[in-house]
Amino acid sequence: MADAxxxxxxxxxxxxxxxxAATYRIYGESHTIGNALRWMIMKNPKVEFCGYSVPHxxxxxxxxxxxxxDNLSSLDAxxxxxxxxxxxxxxIDDAYTLSLRRDKYEVWEEKS
Amino acid sequence: MAPVPSTSSQSLYDPxxxxxxxxxxxxxxxxxxxxxxxxxxxxxxxxAKFQEGLQVKVTxxxxxxxEFDLVGVDASIANAFRRILIAEVPSICIEHxxxxxxxxxxxxxxxxxxxxxxxxxxxPSLMSxxxxxxxxxxxxxxxxxxxxxxxxxxxxAPKTATDPAEVYINSEVLSSHLKWVPQGEQEIVFADNPxxxxxxxxxxxxxxxxxxxxxxxxxxxxxGKDHAKFCPVATASYRLLPLIVLNPKKPVPPHLAExxxxxxxxxxxxxxxxxxxxxxxxxxxxxxxMSREVLRHPEFEGCVELKRVRDYFLFHIESExxxxxxxxxxxxxxxxxxxxxxxxxxxxxxxxxSGGSGDVExxxx
Numbered sequence: 001m002a003d004a005x006x007x008x009x010x011x012x013x014x015x016x017x018x019x020x021a022a023t024y025r026i027y028g029e030s031h032t033i034g035n036a037l038r039w040m041i042m043k044n045p046k047v048e049f050c051g052y053s054v055p056h057x058x059x060x061x062x063x064x065x066x067x068x069x070d071n072l073s074s075l076d077a078x079x080x081x082x083x084x085x086x087x088x089x090x091x092i093d094d095a096y097t098l099s100l101r102r103d104k105y106e107v108w109e110e111k112s
Numbered sequence: 113m114a115p116v117p118s119t120s121s122q123s124l125y126d127p128x129x130x131x132x133x134x135x136x137x138x139x140x141x142x143x144x145x146x147x148x149x150x151x152x153x154x155x156x157x158x159x160a161k162f163q164e165g166l167q168v169k170v171t172x173x174x175x176x177x178x179e180f181d182l183v184g185v186d187a188s189i190a191n192a193f194r195r196i197l198i199a200e201v202p203s204i205c206i207e208h209x210x211x212x213x214x215x216x217x218x219x220x221x222x223x224x225x226x227x228x229x230x231x232x233x234x235x236p237s238l239m240s241x242x243x244x245x246x247x248x249x250x251x252x253x254x255x256x257x258x259x260x261x262x263x264x265x266x267x268x269a270p271k272t273a274t275d276p277a278e279v280y281i282n283s284e285v286l287s288s289h290l291k292w293v294p295q296g297e298q299e300i301v302f303a304d305n306p307x308x309x310x311x312x313x314x315x316x317x318x319x320x321x322x323x324x325x326x327x328x329x330x331x332x333x334x335x336g337k338d339h340a341k342f343c344p345v346a347t348a349s350y351r352l353l354p355l356i357v358l359n360p361k362k363p364v365p366p367h368l369a370e371x372x373x374x375x376x377x378x379x380x381x382x383x384x385x386x387x388x389x390x391x392x393x394x395x396x397x398x399x400x401x402m403s404r405e406v407l408r409h410p411e412f413e414g415c416v417e418l419k420r421v422r423d424y425f426l427f428h429i430e431s432e433x434x435x436x437x438x439x440x441x442x443x444x445x446x447x448x449x450x451x452x453x454x455x456x457x458x459x460x461x462x463x464x465x466s467g468g469s470g471d472v473e474x475x476x477x
Contacts, residue, residue, distance in 0.1 A: 007458075008454060008455060008457075008458035009455065009458040011462065019466070026455060026458075029451070029455070030195075031191075031195065032191075032192045032195040032199075032200070032448075032451075033192070033451055033455070035188040035191065036188045036191075036192040037455075038188070039186050039188040040157065043146065043147065043156055043157035044147070044156060044157065045147035045148065045156045075459060075463050075466070076463075078459055079459050079460070079463070082452050082455060082459065083456070084159070085452055086449055086452050086453070086456075087159050088159075088162060088185075088189065089445050089448050089449050090445075090449070091163050091166055092166065092168060092182070092185070092189075092445060093442055093445045095167070095168040096170075096180070096441055096442065099168050099169050099180070100170050103170055105169075105170045106171065106173070107172075107174070108172065108173075108174050109174065109175075110174035110176045112175070112176050112311070
């Protein structure tokens, strides 16, 4: 693993040769990304199973298991889900900004 | 019970969106919008569909807090933003304290801890984080503050005075005593808003004549998961929209209408003054506390169902520190997208490593 970026993710031993089933270890992440990513991967109809876990609270990484139908690559599913999650974030950001500008809301004085 | 058609928001009454709240139990808690759950329905990710269903609406805003509705997203997404707001949106706090002199009754480390907790008004986007503890402090990543306070007797105080604030000068060390010392280009960068505590009246400790504190402080940028003092919010929370569904087949008896109304939060239930017919004020429905009081009375059995809407999040965020409340959600989205980009880059590298031939480099096992 010469690439510095590769340290962020690694594939745990025991994966299928074609990556149709694999467990990914993602460093420096928690439930925040784990659960959101799991949800987005499960939105893919080609995914047979997806689950994540935080193996131990004192270790700063998560495990993400993906199993695919039709011997498709779980890595492709992961990449697609990341793209979709980014689209989702952007959509929410735009909608929020629009609401802040356009909508009528109560502006009140809060004592601090 | 059949879903009740509504005039204002039809889809709110779609039973698939409901979490049922029974007297002793919550039902239908998990979302079911996954491919393969419902036969012959397409629940795969569809951006256009998501954009159509998404609704973000700011409802209340003050200088310190914001409330908004986030509708049409899964709990995992709403929770990700909440978690990022608490733990991963950066802010600036005092991290290192260099004590030149401290003759007060408070020991150095306790006072240093208190200094760290003081919220500062510095916009974190104007600073960069230090990579690690050994990183060189520069004018880009460190703010310097000085604190020099000496307590003395007030010679002009009236003889009868007993209040320490009158009898002594500087009987209290306040957050307003922190003086920012600009370094390098900081004078220009922070010209509009000189760094200072957001609240000038925080009592940091008390002094008596002859006691003095003299110290230098370095403030750095970091995140809440590093230390809670860096958390930019006082609270960031959401709840699901409460939903009260009356059963048209079993209306509330007119003589019990008033009792029925009192089972809910004020304003949620309206009783017609003449017919004593019960109706729900949909504007006020979100104020319901879901006390489930109505379910305790056998005479109301079957009249009403208590529910929550699974994808209707009522966010409440209180800002503490530099961010204005309306900036917090966009900041958390920014952090989320940065995380996604980092993972994406690493996953791309993993794919080019494997070359698609199945020859995947593995962890040493």
